Amino acid sequence: MVEVSLTIGKLDASLALLLTKDHHLIEFPTILLPNGVKAGSIVKIRCDQDLKSEQEEEVHFQSIQDEILSTFATNLPKKPVLRVKNVTQTSCVLEWDQLDLGTSSLKNLILFKDGKKLGSIPSPLTNKTSKLSGLPIDKSFKFQLRLDTTAGTYLSDEIEVNTHKMTDLSGITVCLGDFSANDPFTKEDIEEALKTMGAKFPPQEQVKVDTTHFLCTRENKQNPEYVKANEMNIPIIRPEWLKACERERRIVGVRDFYVKDCVLPDIFAKNYWKNTSKQVSPQEEKAEPELPTIPAVEEVQETTKADDEVPPAEEAAEIAEVPIESVPEIEITQSDEKLAEDIENTQQNIDDAFGEPTEEEVKKDKPVESVEVSESEPVAEAEKEVVLEEIAIEQPEIVAESTPVEEVQASTNEVANEEPQVEEVALDEPKVAAETAESHDATTSEEPAKEELQEVSLVEPVAVSAEPKVETEESVVDESVVQDITSPENDEVAGKDNEEVGQDEEDEDNADEPEEGEGEGDAGNDTTATPAATAKDKKKKKKKKNKKN
Amino acid sequence: MLPPSIASIPEAREDYPGSSLVERTARLLTIPDLGPGDLCNIHKYQLNSKKETEIGTFLYFTGVDTSNVASIAAHLQSLANLMTSKSQYWFGDKKHWKVPELSYCSYNAFSKVDMRVTVHIPGKLDVVVVNYDGKLIQDKLSSEELDRFWLETFVCGIVRAVLESDDDPDTNKVGGGLVEVRKINPFNNGIVSKELLNNFLQGFEELFFQGYKLGCTVDFPQPTLINNYLVDGFMKVIELTQTYDQALEILERLQKEEPSVISLIAQVLLLKQDEVEAVKVMNEGITQNKRDVNLLILQTEYVLEKKKPELALELAKQAVKSSPSDFKAWSILVKCYIRLGDFENALLTLNSCPMNSHREKYQLKRIVPLKNGSEDLHLPSPTDVTLDEVSNLQSNEISYEQRNLDAQLTNLPATNLKSTYAKAYDLLTDIVVKTGWEALLKYRAKVFVMEEEYRKDIRGSVSSANNGTTKEPLNGAENLTVAETTETVNEEDNSSTMAIKSPQKENFDDSTTVDIDAVTTEAVSFEDEFKRKRLCERWLDNLFMLLYEDLRVYTMWQAESLHFQAQQMEYKKTTLEWEILGSIAYRLKHFKEGSIAFSNALSGRFSPQSQREIMRYYVMERSKLLTKSSSGASNIHNYTKLMNQLNEKILDSIIKLLVWNHRWYSDFSPGLLLSLSDLVAWEGSIKIQSSVRALYSESTGVTSSDKDHIGNHGIIDMMDDLDVDYIKLYKLSNADE
Structure with missing residues (x-):
């Protein structure tokens, strides 16, 4: 002290x-x-x-x-858990659990496709789904999420996704919009069609990330769902499209069914709705006499037959407008109804007991059936288309190789002229345009021309083989097509999809209205359109443009 | 690495051949800290001139591999080849030079010697070591010592390169600062630079215990083993090349000899994005030595970032207790109080910060003066990479703006704050942005002795001391009345900026004799409260004044701009004026307003500072966007849109600044490289690459309709070069994916 x-x-x-x-x-x-x-x-x-x-x-x-x-120091981030939510021919929707970051902070969340970086997930803290479109048909992919945090990097398990064949309609997920009073069909018709097709059922009331089509007959800009669909570039089409798919037993192009610019008389001429009821009516007649004969207790028989009979039976029920009380879900309604018709005199309890399982079985069986049926016809068709496609792919290559340099030059010049105008050919545009433009300067010398020849042959096949992608790409990108100048990954497959993930839509000022319209028109074409058909379409368009030039 | 061209080498004429070397020798004694850039002296004469007209030029280099004589000689040789291979425009005339002799000097700050290599062409190679008083000592050295010297020189060189280039170089270019300097990226040369990196890391390990000889930043009163330029340089290199694992190995070895290295390990772990491990390491280190101020500061910063200011406060207090003379420890304590909203304590602790006025941020300086000013400078424009608006920026345009600058904006003293004062001001603006000016004044009056109180106090003390201590009231009486009247007027509206330690202090001393009795009763009543208050340090008082000035200009600008908006008139300012307004807004933490000003500035013409500041804003916005939680499809839509826009703008800024730096002979900008690799981590290098291709394509077909003129040149090459030789080389941010 x-x-x-x-x-x-x-x-x-x-x-x-x-x-x-x-x-x-x-x-x-x-x-x-x-x-x-x-x-x-x-x-x-x-x-x-x-x-x-x-x-x-x-x-x-x-x-x-x-x-x-x-x-x-105890609360480590967990690796993300990735799942598939929906798959269609050209797109898939991935879903993951809410990220668990522990005490760390998020740096980035990146999606990988086949080991290649696709891009960062937007709003990673809240967003839990990602839609990838522009995938090739009937191919398998591996997806993986990578979570970058301040406490290290975490990878999800790799999941594999197979895109559907053209004939597999189970990926179709529709959302219903506004219908006008005098439509030649009812909501039930649509639901019926969905069920027969094996598409997702019941239809959605709200546009979600996995919505593939928005069905309506009235463009109601007040309807937020309509606006959303428009924003998300979901094709807004008439429900007749469903029937067209159903009829062809394969997915058909949405081009002719846009609510915005379809040719109504054409659609009506095909008589989609009436047609079914016509088809139904004979069956119905057939079915009805059969139905009572089926003994209710014999389950096996009943279910097998039910497979065949369910649709007509339902149709019949609907047409007859049998009032059903206190049954909330349509599914149950139908089964109830059917059973009610089948076994009129059996007790209610038994009804219920059978009702659901049978329904389940029916559901299970149906897709199988449709596949079986479709295998015979449309698969063949699909194969044909593939062949067509291949030809389409090869052609430019051959041309490029065999024709003399000058010719190619000329044609590329044409391409160069054409490219900037053809907004839809967005994907390869910068590259092709850039390169062809280079060649512009150097047309006099032969060497660059040769180089260019190579380039052309390189570029073109990519463009063609990637056709289905190209198209779907556009569907999402449409208005941002011009923005491709700024969106860089055009020449890379990975890049393309990258864009998709982000759903980049940059409203650059230079995307003018008319183009947008055009883009949209094209856009819908794609998500589900047949590749060959659209490829052809494209070819035609190109040709047209060439002629114009 | 882009191949160098003759146009990327600036030169300055010297008095007579070799005079720059003589000058340099003369100044060796006074060189502080890290020392100046490497000096390269070139002798040249014209090929076909009749007389012996040899002239001498010189320039500075950073980032050259100076690890041994051979690499320096090779560098000189290639320089000579460049100069002789083509004729050069030399002050208006085209001349073809011969280069007979070149010298290269590199300062070794560890041993305070200048290492010099001279190449005669054709002919021999001389190596000279000059010690601090100009004596040649190479003959007295053993070969081992010489090797050691070269190692030291090399490490010094790299540290200079990475630390200096981070500084804002643009002020130099315009304001007549050091411009005859070529900065080379040492890490951008393929396999060679990997070797160089290894050499540097080894050198760091070997020289770690000498690090204090290099000096340190203003945050610390003097260099220590942990806080010095060597360590700073090492950290920067690690960050640039992302060689964390290698760094950790080295540091763990060093830790065995010096336990305090643990704070560096924690820092590297944080850089490596391995914070859990870092937390453990910090905890372990603090358990071992709970007065390790570096770890405490690091931990405080970390905890603050995690939004736990209560915990951080305790840590910061401990840090201050452990090292009361560190500015950094105090400043973090201030930050904690600000975060907690305890502004009184924030002001009190700010008042206690130890100030450091004798040191500045490290910057390259001229060591050889230019005799005729800028007339001696040969400053060619590199043609290999150009971008119209950036490369063609004319200095006369800027000087015109400077001459016609709004007088209000010219002399804002807060612009020129240096070292710890600038940092203290930053803290003060942190407070004012939270409280507002009026509230800040109230807090201030509450904790600091205000002038009025001081006067009363003097009177009180005088009365009780029986007039014993006061000075002679000679000329006091007259001054008094004048002073008092002006005072009272001022105090009404402006009491805030009045310092209690104002020059009038003496007057009050004198005046007190007049009416003593009147005050004595009052004196007791406020004495108690008064005693609890403290004197405000003079510098802090001054900062309040500067803050007032800044706020005044800022408020005026905002009001005017609103007014003009209401009148639908254009609010017109020059780029320079916008830039100053933007800086004020940034100083006051009004980043949004600042970014508007900077983008206005950029709409007039390119300005590197505005570009850099606005990029900072974009990066801030991006991280805000990332953490913002919003859901719904349209939000995601917006998010994507915004994110892409931001990334695009950031890329655009990076490219423009790279081009600008390249125009001024600097191919090494650590800050920009870090931003670029950060962007790559976001977007992937493929996307960046194709973005660059699309935006800066030189073909005329796509972007511009004007075929004769292409607005840019070589940018794709430059970016590809960075991508391949830098980002891919070190696999930055998983660039290969």
Whole structure:
């Protein structure tokens, strides 16, 4: 312990000057001086080591350290869990659990396709789905999520996705919009069609990430769902499209069914709705006599037959407008109804008991059936188309190789002229355009022309073989087509989809209205359109443009 | 690495051949810290001149591999080849040079010697070591010592390169600063630079315990083993090349000898994005030594970032207790109080910050003065990479703006704050942005002794001391009345900016003798409260004044701009004026307004500072966007749109700044490289690459209809070069995916 007496030499604002007997001069805060002292007073200071406080502080500090350690060093991020939500011919919707970051902060969330970076997921903290469109038909892909955090990098398990064949309609997920009163069909017709096709059932009421088509007959800009569909570039089409698919037992192009610019007489001429009812009516007649004959107890028989009969039976029910009480879901309604017709006299309890399982079985069986049926015809068709496609792919290559340099030059010149106008050929545009444009400058010399020849042969096949992608790409990109100049990954397959993930839509100022319209028109074509058909379409278009030029 | 061209080498004429070397030798004694850039002296004469007209030129280099004589000689040789291979426009005339002799000097700050290599063409190679008082000592050195010297020189060179280039170089270009310097990226040269990197890391390990000789930043009163330029340089290199694992190995070896290295390990772990491990390491280190101020500061920063200011406060207090003379420890304590909303304590702790006025941020400086100013400078325009608006920026345009600058904006003193004062000001603006000016004044009056109180106090103390201590009231009486009247007027509206330690202090001392009795009663009543208050440090008081100035200009600008908006008139300012307004807004933490000003500035013409600042804003916005939680399809839509826009703008900014730096002979900008690799981490290098291709395609077909003129040149090459030789080389941010 030390004890000293000090004289206050000067008492200034907040600071005092203290003097010791052996002439130390100490600056001392006045706040620490006792009240009432003035210059000239003598104060006594005692200094002790405060061991107790030292200990207390140490304990306190240690507790803080422990708290920090337990708060920030125990809670590690978890690897993301990735799932498939829906798959169609050209797109798939991925879904993942809410990210668990522990105490770390998010840096980035990146989607990988077949080991290649596709791009960052937007709003990764809240967004839990991602739609990838523009995938080739009937191919398998591997997807993986990578979570970058301040506490390291975490990879999800790799999941495999097979895009559907043209004949597999199970990926179709429709959302219903506004219908006008005098439509030649009812909501039930649509639902019926969905069921027969094996598409997702029931139809959605709201546009979601996995919505593939928006069905309506009225463009109601007040309807937020309509607006959403429009924003998300979901094709907005008439429900007749469903029937067209159903009829062909394969997915058909949406081009002719746009609510916006379809040719109504053409659609009506095909008589989609009437047609079915016609088809139904004979069956119905057939079915009805059969139905009562089926003994309710023989499950096996019943279900097998039900397979065949369900649609007509339902149709019949609907047409007859049998009122059903207190049955909330249509599915149940139908089964109930059917059973009710089947076994009129059996007890209600048994009805219910059978009702659901049979329905399930029916559901299970149906897609299988449709596939079987379709295998015979449309697959063959699909194969034909593939062949067509291949031819389409090869052609430009052959041309490019065999024709003399000058010719190619000429044609590329044409391409160069054409490209900037053909907004839809967005994908390869920058590259092709850039390169062809280069060639523009150098047309006189042969060497660049040769180079260019190579380039052309390189570029073209990519363009063609990627056709289905190209198209779907556009569907999402449409208005941003012009933006392709800024969106860079055109020449890379990975890049393309990258764009998709982000659904980049940059409204660059240069995307004018008419183009948008055109783009949209084309856009819908694609998500589900047949590749060969659209490819042909494209060819035609190109040709047309060439002619114009 | 882009192949160098003759147009990317600036030169300055010297008095007589070799005079720059003599100058340099003369100044060796006074060189502080890290020292100047490497000096290259070139002798040249014209091929077909009749007389012996040898002249001498010089320039500075950074980033050259100076690890041994051979690499320097090779560098000089290639420089000579460049100069002789083509004729050069030399002050208006086309001349074909012969280069008979070149010298290269590199300062070794560890041993305070200048290492010099001279190449005679054709002919021999000389190596000279000059010590601080100009003596040649190479003959006295053993070969081992010489090797050691070269290692030291090399490490110094790299540290200079990475630390300096981070500084804002553009002020130099316009304002007559050091411009005859060529900066080479040492890490951008394929396999060679990987070797160079390894050499540097090895050198760091070997020289770690000498690091304090290089000096340190203003945050610390003096260099220590942990806080010095060597360590700073090492950290920067690690960050640039993302060689975290290698760094950790080295640091773990060093830690065995020096336990405090653990704070560096924690830092590297944080950089590596391995925060959980970092937390453990910090905890372990603090358990071992709970007065390790570096770890405490690091931990405080981390916890603050995690939004736990209560915990951070305790840590910061401990840090201050552990090292009360560090500005950094105090400043983090201030930050904690600000975050907690305890502004009184924030002001008090700010007042206690130890200030450091004698040191500045490291910057390359001229060591050889130019005799005739800028007339001696040969500053060619590189033609290999150009972008119209950037490369063609004319200095006369800028100087015109400077001459016609709004007087209000010219002399804002807050612009020129240096070292710890600038940082303290930053803290003060952190407070004012949260409280507002009026509230800040109230807090200030509450904790600091205000002038009025001071006057009362003096009177009180005088009365009680029986007039014993006051000075002679000679000329006091007259001054008094004048002073008092002006005071009272000022105090009404402006008491805030009045310092209690104002020059008038003496007057009040004198005046006190007049009416003592009147005050004595009052004195007791406020004495108690008064005693608790503190004197405001003079510098802090001054900062309040500067803050007032800044706020005044800022508020005026905002009001005017609103007014003009209401009148639907254009609010017109020059680029320079916008830039100053933007800086004010940034200083006051009004980033949005600042970014508007900067983008206005850029709409007039290119300005590197505005570009850099606005890029900072984009990056801030991006991280805000990332963490913002919003859901719904349209939000995601917007998010994507915004994110892409931001990334595009960031890329655009990076490219423009790279081109600008290239125009001024600098191919090494660590800050931009970090931004670029960050962007690559976001977008993937493929996307960046094709973005660049699309935006800066040189073919005329796509972007511009004007076929004769292409607005840019070589940018794709430049970016590809960075991509291949830098980003892919070190596999930055998983660039290969």
